Amino acid sequence: MATRPSKPPKDNLPPFDRPDEKKELEEQLEEGLEDSFPASDPASVTSTGIPGRPPKGKKN
Structure with a gap:
């Protein structure tokens, strides 16, 4: 007769x-x-203190 695996005790279970x-x-x-x-x-x-967008065609 095969035995059934029993459930582990509650304290042995992961949390x-x-x-x-x-x-x-x-x-x-x-x-x-x-x-x-x-x-x-x-x-x-906060927002930028400089209004508008940079001029077109100028690169830094």
């Missing part, structure tokens, strides 16, 4: 395979995303 740990990790990820929003590199609100 993402433990039901209670998976929920905790998802909550920590969500909290981290909320804490870092908006992104650390927002769009610049």
Whole structure:
């Protein structure tokens, strides 16, 4: 008679395979995303002090 492989104890599973740990990790990820929003590199609100575009045909 063949024996069926048993499930490993919950403590031996990687963190993402433990039901209670998976929920905790998802909550920590969500909290981290909320804490870092908006992104650390927002769009610049400054603009150039020189109006218009450079003259045509001139190269530096």
